[in-house]
Amino acid sequence: MSSPNLPADGERASPASNTPFVEFSGLCVDFASSDGVVVALDRASLSFEEGAFVCIVGPSGCGKTTLIQTLAGFLRPTRGSVRLAGRAIEGPGADRGFVFQAPALFPWMSVAKNAGFGLMVRGEPRSQREAAVEKSLRLVGLWDFRNRYPYELSGGMQQRLAIVRALINDPKVLLMDEPFGALDALTREQMQEELHAIWRRTKKTIVFITHSVEEAVYLGTEVVVMSPRPGRIVACLPVPFARDAEQRDVRAVKSSPEFVAIRERVLDLIWRTADAR
């Protein structure tokens, strides 16, 4: 059942004139399970430009992880396609960095070695590796901890290291699947500020999945709303907040009428899509 009040699937679809930077087109993903076929994504279409900070929200099980994993190249679509900078995704690659909900760090490697892992795999010379690791660890305040091991870091520090590790290869896109979900409220807000500052400084395209509508509206240049499974794109709403300062006044932004209006619009879309099922 569909609701006439909902925007069309793939609202704000790619402009016909030029190729979008990221393009999911008619994406379908079916999984075989013990109960038969599970349709995780059903003709999901979405596109956005380079430098966007795209936050994806939707009910649990709606296919958010499935969607981002097709862009990462971890999963192949059953039908449809995913393109990055005009090229079809055919598997994982160094042009995409991935940050998981639980920081996937190597426990036997020091902070510096974890940070530089991607460069080592690519065979970068040691001197260049060390310079890049120092620059990145300083960027997130972990330089003084470079000789420690992951178990000696707090959850927020581990997640910062995971972000460094994903960014060290200078990927075209940073993919983040609920990266702050396991953090306490205060650390989570601090990490939001840090990620916003990293995005401003590096101008990376970011795709960020979250269960928090407030987090999505605070961080995103656009917020994508997905329907309950089988996942479709219900809307892609632009978030027109000033992002010219690296540090923003969190309380002022989150209590502004513009912020509250978009947050309510996103929540309304989520509820209405759930009710329409």
Ligand SMILES: Nc1ncnc2c1ncn2[C@@H]1O[C@H](COP(=O)(O)OP(=O)(O)OP(=O)(O)O)[C@@H](O)[C@H]1O
């Ligand atoms: N490997 C798999 N085999 C079978 N079913 C799967 C597999 N991976 C995901 N699914 C199913 O596909 C659907 C979408 O899963 P997905 O993990 O993408 O949802 P999600 O939106 O990320 O949920 P959450 O918010 O809880 O993380 C779910 O119904 C899930 O059970």
Ligand SMILES: [Mg+2]
């Ligand atoms: Mg998920």
